[in-house]
Amino acid sequence: MVFKTWGVVFKTSSKYDLVICDIDGCMSPESHALINVAGITAVAEHNQQAVAQKDRPIVTLCSGRPIGFVECMCRLIQNSLVPCIGENGVWLWNPSDNVFECDSAITDEHFEMVSEARKLIRDRYGALGVVQQPGKSASVALYHPDTEYLRSILPELGEEFQRRGWPIRVSMTWFYINCDLEHISKGTAIDRLLAQTGISQERIAGIGDTMGDRYIADRVAWFGCPANAKDEIKQRANYVSGRDEVEGVMDILARLTNEQAEELQP
Ligand SMILES: [Mg+2]
Known part of the structure; x- marks a missing residue:
């Protein structure tokens, strides 16, 4: 390397x-x-x-x-x-x-996985007002004006990533959910x-x-x-x-x- x-x-x-x-x-x-x-x-x-x-x-x-x-x-x-x-x-x-x-530890497969995660989140939560922060390339950050609502979807999001075998870490800041590659x-x-x-x-x-x-x-x-x-x-x-x-x-x-x-x- x-x-x-x-x-x-x-x-x-x-x-x-x-x-x-x-x-x-x-x-x-x-x-x-x-x-x-x-x-x-x-x-x-x-x-x-x-x-x-x-x-x-x-x-x-x-x-x-x-x-x-x-x-x-x-x-x-x-x-x-x-x-x-x-x-x-x-x-x-x-x-x-x-x-x-x-x-360099982020591979094409990782980029594709993040892209699939984006689509999943768009399909499931887009119509409910969950917005993906623009400008990110190998992670996803989610925003909703109602922070409590956003907080409420965090566990199911983590479970869904786990179910699909995607190594994506889910965490909450003050106003955002961050979905980051585990490594x-x-x-x-x-x-x-x-x-x-x-x-x-x-x-x-x-x-x-x-x-x-x-x-x-x-x-x-x-x-x-x-x-x-x-x-x-x-x-x-x-x-x-x-x-x-x-x-x-x-x-x-x-x-x-x-x-x-x-x-x-x-
Ligand atoms: Mg901070």
């Missing part, structure tokens, strides 16, 4: 070189609420400093959103160096050379990212707000949550901010800097 080497080595004078941050519920709202532009600008200024001075970790993104959305957010936060992750691990996008990389996750994508960039696990921190982010928590040396995070994932955190979403992210980044300052004191 041929592994592409990005040739990116980002080394800082900080305790951590990289922060891997979820998007929905962290960098921006999972709902259709407006994005906090001032907050995004603050993260962008943090990253500009990180790139210019290499004195703090650079922030990259790890999300279930379609990779085009993640690419856009990555550019907005001024991460010009370290790949970001989209579609719950299907894709990496590298801002340093504009290369998209789909996980692909945020975790497998972080493994790819680390292998390609040479950044070691003990120099990485993570931020997340739902149990889908346990894959981030499993692979970082330090994990933080914004105040709006689910209780279950807060139990995995080294620090829970008192602030929500991107303001929580900025608080967590400040906390990481302060921790280092305290450790450096004699």
Whole structure:
């Protein structure tokens, strides 16, 4: 198997070189609420400093959103160096050379299976208002304005996939059902990212707000949550901010800097 080497080595004078941050519920709202532009600008200024001075970790993104959305957010936060992750691990996008990389463990059979799953969901739930999020290639995300209704179909969906022998994992975020290939996750994508960039696990921190982010928590040396995070994932955190979403992210980044300052004191 041929592994592409990005040739990116980002080394800082900080305790951590990289922060891997979820998007929905962290960098921006999972709902259709407006994005906090001032907050995004603050993260962008943090990253500009990180790139210019290499004195703090650079922030990259790890999300279930379609990779085009993640690419856009990555550019907005001024991460010009370290790949970001989209579609719950299907894709990496590298801002340093504009290369998209789909996980090579996804075969033609997997793509066909996902396509069949799409048709099944369309036939069974399309007329009931269940919409498939556009822009995904090897997974399916489902939305319905009535989140309780959406939640109610999750068990039968999982059972149907199982009955057909499709290795598809079904999970719920705040407003979406995610149907992802079992062997692909945020975790497998972080493994790819680390292998390609040479950044070691003990120099990485993570931020997340739902149990889908346990894959981030499993692979970082330090994990933080914004105040709006689910209780279950807060139990995995080294620090829970008192602030929500991107303001929580900025608080967590400040906390990481302060921790280092305290450790450096004699
Ligand atoms: Mg989230």
